[in-house]
Amino acid sequence: MAAHPDVVVVGAGVVGAACAEALTAAGLRVTVLDRGAPASGTTAAGEGNVLVSDKEPGPELVLAQHSLRRWRVLLPALREELGPELAEVEWDAKGGLVVATTAAGAGSLTAFAAAQRQAGVRAEQLAPDRVGELEPLLTPGITAAVHYPEDAQLHPVLAATTLLAAVRARGGAVRAGVAALGLRRAAGGAVSAVVTSAGDLPTAAVVNACGPWAGAFATAAGAPITVLPRRGVVLVTGPLPPGTVRHKVYDADYVGAVASGDADLQTSAVVESTRAGTVLVGSSRQRVGFDDTIRVAVLRELARKAVALFPVLADVPVQRAYGGFRPYAPDHLPVIGPDPRVAGLWHVTGHEGAGIGLAAATGQLLAELLTGAEPHVDPTPFRVDRPAVLTGAEVRA
Amino acid sequence: MTPEADHRGRPGPSTGDAGAPQVTVDGVAVTARTGQTVAGLLVSAGRTSWRSTRGGGRPRGLFCGIGVCFDCLVEVNGVPDVRACQRLVADGDDIRTAPRPRPAAPGGPAGDGTRTGEA
Amino acid sequence: MARLIAVVGAGPAGMAAALAAADAGAEVVLVDAAPRVGGQYHRQPPPGLADQHAGPGFARLEAELAGHPRVRHLAETVVWALEPRPGGHRLHLRTGPADSPHRTARVLDPAALVLATGAHDRALPFPGWDLPGVVTAGAAQALAKGQRVAVGRRVLLAGTGPFLFPVAQSLIEVGAHLVGVLEANRVGATAAGWLARPAALLAGRAKLPELAGYLGLLARHRIAYRTGHAVLAAHGTDRVEAVTTARLTRDWRVVPGSARRIAVDAVCVGFGFTPQLELAVAAGCDLDATGTCVRVDIAQATSTPGVFAAGELTGVGGADLAAAEGRVAGASAARHLGLAVPVPRAALRQVRAGRGFAAALAGAYPVRPGWRSWLTEDTLVCRCEEVSYGALCQAVRQRAALGGRVLRLTSRVGLGPCQGRICGRNAAELAEALLCRADQRPPLTPAASARRPIAAPIRLGELATTPTEPSEHGFASTDPTDRSEA
Ligand SMILES: Cc1cc2nc3c(=O)[nH]c(=O)nc-3n(C[C@H](O)[C@H](O)[C@H](O)COP(=O)(O)OP(=O)(O)OC[C@H]3O[C@@H](n4cnc5c(N)ncnc54)[C@H](O)[C@@H]3O)c2cc1C
Ligand SMILES: Cc1cc2nc3c(=O)[nH]c(=O)nc-3n(C[C@H](O)[C@H](O)[C@H](O)COP(=O)(O)OP(=O)(O)OC[C@H]3O[C@@H](n4cnc5c(N)ncnc54)[C@H](O)[C@@H]3O)c2cc1C
Numbered sequence A: 001m002a003a004h005p006d007v008v009v010v011g012a013g014v015v016g017a018a019c020a021e022a023l024t025a026a027g028l029r030v031t032v033l034d035r036g037a038p039a040s041g042t043t044a045a046g047e048g049n050v051l052v053s054d055k056e057p058g059p060e061l062v063l064a065q066h067s068l069r070r071w072r073v074l075l076p077a078l079r080e081e082l083g084p085e086l087a088e089v090e091w092d093a094k095g096g097l098v099v100a101t102t103a104a105g106a107g108s109l110t111a112f113a114a115a116q117r118q119a120g121v122r123a124e125q126l127a128p129d130r131v132g133e134l135e136p137l138l139t140p141g142i143t144a145a146v147h148y149p150e151d152a153q154l155h156p157v158l159a160a161t162t163l164l165a166a167v168r169a170r171g172g173a174v175r176a177g178v179a180a181l182g183l184r185r186a187a188g189g190a191v192s193a194v195v196t197s198a199g200d201l202p203t204a205a206v207v208n209a210c211g212p213w214a215g216a217f218a219t220a221a222g223a224p225i226t227v228l229p230r231r232g233v234v235l236v237t238g239p240l241p242p243g244t245v246r247h248k249v250y251d252a253d254y255v256g257a258v259a260s261g262d263a264d265l266q267t268s269a270v271v272e273s274t275r276a277g278t279v280l281v282g283s284s285r286q287r288v289g290f291d292d293t294i295r296v297a298v299l300r301e302l303a304r305k306a307v308a309l310f311p312v313l314a315d316v317p318v319q320r321a322y323g324g325f326r327p328y329a330p331d332h333l334p335v336i337g338p339d340p341r342v343a344g345l346w347h348v349t350g351h352e353g354a355g356i357g358l359a360a361a362t363g364q365l366l367a368e369l370l371t372g373a374e375p376h377v378d379p380t381p382f383r384v385d386r387p388a389v390l391t392g393a394e395v396r397a
Numbered sequence B: 001m002t003p004e005a006d007h008r009g010r011p012g013p014s015t016g017d018a019g020a021p022q023v024t025v026d027g028v029a030v031t032a033r034t035g036q037t038v039a040g041l042l043v044s045a046g047r048t049s050w051r052s053t054r055g056g057g058r059p060r061g062l063f064c065g066i067g068v069c070f071d072c073l074v075e076v077n078g079v080p081d082v083r084a085c086q087r088l089v090a091d092g093d094d095i096r097t098a099p100r101p102r103p104a105a106p107g108g109p110a111g112d113g114t115r116t117g118e119a
Numbered sequence C: 001m002a003r004l005i006a007v008v009g010a011g012p013a014g015m016a017a018a019l020a021a022a023d024a025g026a027e028v029v030l031v032d033a034a035p036r037v038g039g040q041y042h043r044q045p046p047p048g049l050a051d052q053h054a055g056p057g058f059a060r061l062e063a064e065l066a067g068h069p070r071v072r073h074l075a076e077t078v079v080w081a082l083e084p085r086p087g088g089h090r091l092h093l094r095t096g097p098a099d100s101p102h103r104t105a106r107v108l109d110p111a112a113l114v115l116a117t118g119a120h121d122r123a124l125p126f127p128g129w130d131l132p133g134v135v136t137a138g139a140a141q142a143l144a145k146g147q148r149v150a151v152g153r154r155v156l157l158a159g160t161g162p163f164l165f166p167v168a169q170s171l172i173e174v175g176a177h178l179v180g181v182l183e184a185n186r187v188g189a190t191a192a193g194w195l196a197r198p199a200a201l202l203a204g205r206a207k208l209p210e211l212a213g214y215l216g217l218l219a220r221h222r223i224a225y226r227t228g229h230a231v232l233a234a235h236g237t238d239r240v241e242a243v244t245t246a247r248l249t250r251d252w253r254v255v256p257g258s259a260r261r262i263a264v265d266a267v268c269v270g271f272g273f274t275p276q277l278e279l280a281v282a283a284g285c286d287l288d289a290t291g292t293c294v295r296v297d298i299a300q301a302t303s304t305p306g307v308f309a310a311g312e313l314t315g316v317g318g319a320d321l322a323a324a325e326g327r328v329a330g331a332s333a334a335r336h337l338g339l340a341v342p343v344p345r346a347a348l349r350q351v352r353a354g355r356g357f358a359a360a361l362a363g364a365y366p367v368r369p370g371w372r373s374w375l376t377e378d379t380l381v382c383r384c385e386e387v388s389y390g391a392l393c394q395a396v397r398q399r400a401a402l403g404g405r406v407l408r409l410t411s412r413v414g415l416g417p418c419q420g421r422i423c424g425r426n427a428a429e430l431a432e433a434l435l436c437r438a439d440q441r442p443p444l445t446p447a448a449s450a451r452r453p454i455a456a457p458i459r460l461g462e463l464a465t466t467p468t469e470p471s472e473h474g475f476a477s478t479d480p481t482d483r484s485e486a
């Protein structure tokens, strides 16, 4: 029987995997649990964009900028450690192209990009008539365009499974099909074990990385937090000739949709190709609880906006539609840090529509906080002990 | 290719088929039969493959015959990704098969996918 | 639309369901992708060629449907999506030439739904199975019955189950030279052999003369029917030119030294059927323990209120059973609308007997695990995305790809245009075997892999303008593209 793990990470999505990777890199013994198959939750629904373009100046942009840098260091290091096959995550620094199609949209996009430049983002304003050089098949009716060369893409499930492979290679364990049901606490109140569907697992530290289900586990652990699901649906076309869509292209209302807390359906076309030749059309945002029905009305809106951006897509068959639940906190910021009520319990969740991109910096930050190292980003905005996360959590969780 | 010749099933274009659709296959004029599918037309003309895969350039033709495998895709009237086994020929249809592309790199498999009948 | 019942699929099951429901007083819309009713079993050749297969039974059925005042047949119409709505379901339809971007859209809100979407052949992978000229047994059958065309000149038929017999018959009829019929299971080559179960003997008595007829036909044409044999590999460059066949052990491993090479220009393979589950899964219907069929009760009701299922969708048992189930499902759907419907006792009896027979068939013609030993590293498992067995193993072992979704996303198996319809079941079984070997829990969920919200192809431009609410009368009855088959 192996010694007890130093840390148990609950949830083997990309966020839990990144935490486990960083913790094992710091020399800790880690066990990762997932009640299903690792990387089969929200992570399997993610489009894999690693973006700075959609973020306004503020703490999330700072975390995103760190995460971009971190992925660029981490991936080559993992390739050294695991070999090229196992470290393959289809990283593609393709760049983002944000366009506006109305006069009003042009003004706000231009102002948004200017503010991002102040915050250190590379945001290159393009003359509308030069956009065709980057995307020849884009609609000609463009009123403004900004190119974000830093935006990248990776394959979320490959990324998560690569991170978990590193955990295993360093002696950690990844256990599929094991649900965390609650915590055992020592006399002083600190965590002593995780109660699981496969028995108790003694440990002094537990990381709640349950994605949109983090609220439920937090409640089971006796320390409720408010994390809610926000439905997102993606359309996938059949394979297209290379070069049909070259960047990640989206209309500027995407930025509004990301920032909004509205329950009503919001869509904006985010169009990009994958290495397999398919084009992904994402994504919708809707608060419908955990209802996983795929609605034709939602698909229609995605299709309509995609065809408006790329008229050539009209004749392309739709191959698939799928969805997931983005985990979000009411103030739309990730939750990363120790629980203020239960010593030894940590929460890492709430990454909403950006968890794939933010995972690298998030894992690093959690490991720094947990081991007492100097954090590379200011953790204050993400702390658990903030009103949006704790207020009313008892009732809402 | 001699699509009018019918080396396979017994009857050729039936004499009673007054409204027999006139179509073109890769630019060649062909008389089809009413009620014939594009796959039925191609197979009765002796073709076994009419498309190649994106990855390995492997030849593909009919496989499931009932619209589930998507092996048999052709272009009809400028629209790609039409299942030949499901699509009925209509008068005036311009049917395009996708011949096997030339090998991307030297040393690849010979790209002679335009071969049609075995005669 | 309080009295509207939608029946999806106009095969033996759907036709029977439509008539039963309409006879009980319901308004019925019978939807099928094909230009004519009949499904797989009653597939008809194009007009102008002799209707050799249209037995008097089918002709009467077709006429009865066409003449029924309460049945409306929407031909060349696919249901591409099904979504729940309060108190029922909403169907999204497209009518017109297959895969055309210019089809007519319709939205239906039926009060009850009968799903009779049938099944497609199961094909097992083996080296060379993706060469042109290798087709499913059903493809050869559809081509022979529907187009009067033989898939090749020298044809080998292989697989398992009694479906090989009607396919052999059709191939002979269209003039193919059948070089042999290989049955992988080692059941006796006589009728008594595969009906050696008391229950089945009783239930399948009606089938005995039919089977004897097929065996006689093969004998007359001097066509060998070999049990315990299979095609292990297909050879050729641009098309199949030869196959390797071999004798199999009981669990389908190759008997050493039994391999034989045969020159052919076509191979037809069929290893049973896989039900078309997407609409049933979209309607939230529970599947049976095997995860491949819709679970129904004695009234053909699924676990979803107001949704009934019949035919191969609920288990593979042939056209007669499908039709009997359809009669029960149609009556149940009408009763669901509040119509007074007598209990369809005769049909219920036929269903019960037919299920016994189907269970015996399934027991006599299983797919046995030895097929996995036919694969080599470079055998394609997924034809669309060209994923080899080696690549699949790598994803399972290296990436610990456990769940179906993760297996798909890491290996790309099932992510191509067919969306796993051909490879999904095979890939799941292969992965499961690898995982058992690695002593890990395999949380593979077949229902999840049958989840295809886009149930039939639709183009982005069509989707962009698709109506989301039904028109006033549920469907536009004046549409010129509507036709109830002439
Ligand atoms: C449609 C869509 C598109 C998106 N596109 C992008 C994008 O382009 N870029 C981007 O950065 N982000 C994107 N996202 C967001 C991103 O997918 C998420 O932020 C991210 O995957 C969250 O990862 P996670 O590890 O926190 O959650 P998950 O991946 O959901 O992982 C949580 C895991 O916890 C497990 N679990 C839950 N409860 C328990 C328990 N009690 N015991 C054991 N295990 C448990 C679950 O099984 C699950 O595997 C998108 C999201 C959606 C829905
Ligand atoms: C290719 C093939 C050929 C066969 N030939 C024979 C044979 O010759 N003899 C024999 O005994 N058995 C044959 N079978 C077995 C046969 O399936 C059954 O015995 C019988 O036809 C089953 O009847 P069913 O009504 O359940 O389904 P089917 O006859 O398969 O009918 C299902 C119908 O549903 C329609 N459908 C499915 N999904 C949709 C959708 N989303 N929208 C609109 N329409 C839809 C299909 O077009 C089809 O017509 C064949 C099977 C296959 C796959």
Ligand code: FES
Pocket (backbone or CB within 6 Å): B061, B062, B063, B064, B065, B066, B067, B068, B069, B070, B071, B072, B073, B083, B084, B085, B086
């Ligand atoms: S042959 Fe399978 S879709 Fe046409």
